[in-house]
Amino acid sequence: MSDQTHIPAGHDLAPGEEEQHSVGERILGYVVGLVLALLLTATSFFIAGTDLVWQPSIPVALIVLAIAQMGVHLVFFLHITTGPDNTNNVLALAFGLLIVFLVVGGTVWIMAHLNANMPPMDQIMMRQ
Amino acid sequence: MLGKLDWSAIPFDQPIPLVAGAMVLVAILGVLAWVVVKGHLPYLWSEWITSVDHKRIGVMYILLASVMLLRGGSDAIMMRIQQAVAYQSQGYLPPEHYNQIFSAHGTIMIFFVAMPFVIGLMNLIVPLQLGVRDVAFPTLNSVGFWLTATGALLVNISLVVGEFARTGWLAFPPLSELSYSPGVGVDYYAWSLQISGVGTLVAGINLVTTVLKLRTKGMNYLRMPMFCWTTLASNLLIVAAFPILTATLAMLLLDRYLGFHFFTNEAGGNVMMFMNLIWAWGHPEVYILVLPAFGIFSEVVSTFSGKALFGYRSMVLATMAICVISFMVWLHHFFTMGAGPDVNAIFGIASMIIAIPTGVKIYNWLFTMYGGRIRFATPMLWSVGFMVTFIIGGLTGVLVAVPPADFMLHNSMFLVAHFHNVIIGGVLFGAFAGFEYWFPKAFGFRLDERWGKAAFWFTFTGFYVTFMPLYIAGMLGMTRRMQHYDVAAWRPWMIVAAVGMAVLTIGVICQIVQLVVSIRNREALRDRTGDPWDGRSLEWATSSPPPVFNFAFNPDVRGEDAYWEMKAHARQQSFEHEEPEYQDIEMPRNSPTGFVCAFFATIMGFALIWHIWWMVILGGIGAFATFVVFAWRDHDEYVIPAEEVARIDRINIEERRSLVSMAGAV
């Protein structure tokens, strides 16, 4: 297997493979990631239960925190960087985002329209 | 102690499944006994069951698919007979049995025939075409296969222990919820798909990584054979779509096991969400199946026309376009659910747009043939048959993608005809073309052409006689999945369809005979050069069957149709005579991880279905422990010494050289 692992076409590596750094540096990276992830998680739980902030902003805050959480995972654990040796990973991420966007967006759109062919229920209820 | 399991689970009152199950059991035990008595068990264990060689795993996938094709085919025969006789009568299959049969038929044909067949062919061929020694994750590959086999096994166990789902192949709620399906049928369905779904996902990740990461020198993206491209697209779709299936079934299972209300009628559940999610997986799934078939046809058509594939780049573009657009059309499966004209129109148009890249491909194949020197060997017959048949299926697809038309045709026999038209005419014909085309590569001898051609013509005619009447019955108003009916006008068409099924069956028998005859005559049919069809891509550059390490040297690719150019080169300069310097090769060791994992997964799946909780825990711990043991392994590679590599390679080079000199003498 060994002589087919140096890839001729392009020069991109699998996630985790690109690390030329020392062990200490790598551990530091993971620790920072872990701390950030825990912090974001704790904040989410705190926000969900608190009445210190304006209530309607809570869902928005949770979404923002969730996206930040994904970012932390991608950067610290999955090692997505913008370096030139990372094209495959970035492309895979873009493909994933596109599909998620299509499926989630489409679902929301479809589910919001499912009553299109129904008689307006609220008016019917009122007449009775 | 045994959860819901007791003697009432064995259907003593239903002779058909019991006898069928008993026969299968006897056959399996017979084969096992033969294997043990003849002392083949060590060979099977070390060369196949624990093998992490992508070629062996590919062959096992295809074997699984072929066996399950026979099972699914028996279901089909029973259904066709039932509908032929059940006019103003109950026929011979009671409703609850008939419902199980059509559910099992669909589930088996999609998940345990079509999927393993195409995944098997991709496994077998893609590393060879890329000029590399293995897939990216060999042991994971074996895990994927064995988990798929687990799913298939569970479905077959349901034949004799308990029952199968009566809900159709996608188990729509609320029918599949506990209140309407209290039995274990839906649980069999859901757990076998959950387990095999993990296997499929693993296979998808593996093949995507293989194509992206393991290519030989000079094999850049735009030099890859078309089959590698369609493999990439299809497996990207697997990675993107299968998690949706898993999540949807998980929600259904939560409803059934823990009293959740995702898809129930009461407590705020929403059945329509299930439709939405299952089809968000379901439509990409049909392209997961058909894209590899497109790749196979591309290879076959260009080889047997003796020309490079016409419009290679447009073909790549069309493949990737289909890959993305297939995620934009899923609503066409539930136009009638009432999303209103705007939504329906957009998804209808998107569905028609997907026909455009498909059309591009058809034209490319036609232009590849145009002006070529065509050899009508069996793989080519399947390909031409596919082109004719698939066009009809695509056209009726575009027809049902027109919302107003679909309001008339939805869930009618017309729909049944449409999807069999594309799946048989596309996927199955593709699988057979690939089987005939690559069989010599896998086993070192060709298949008998006469029986192959007979199989093609019977299957081809049988297909038309079976499914064209269903279009008509659909237009006469017949809905799908009817256990009996009272409309006289439908009767003749059902009888014709049953006759067609008989012709199809003859086709399948011919295929079996072909296999037997070819094995008998294997010496005469031996492929000594490794290149029986005058092929163009790298799988033909090595011997048939290839050595474990595929290539003594990873080939150096200088353009499209890599092997074709090498041959042209060699003819001009004749073979260089000095021998290359052979080197040691490291290959991954065999591993029982996959088999052991699947063994525990089977136990766990069965226990979950029957609510035997201690056994669930046992199976879960076993599977996890297997994983841990594998993760902490020490040695996972062994070395093939250079002399051995040289010995194996010299034989093949000698054969080839004599062939070229013979060709030169003519």
Ligand code: HEM
């Ligand atoms: C030009 C391309 C295609 C178009 C426009 C198309 C369109 C459609 C539409 C609109 C339906 C739903 C009809 C209804 O339920 O009333 C449908 C069903 C179906 N199609 Fe296609 N199709 C195409 C190609 C394919 C291909 C290539 C396959 C498989 C390889 C396929 C497999 C299926 C299956 C399995 C169903 C029915 C599933 C079920 O309800 O059980 N289709 N198609």
Ligand SMILES: [Cu+2]
């Ligand atoms: Cu579809």
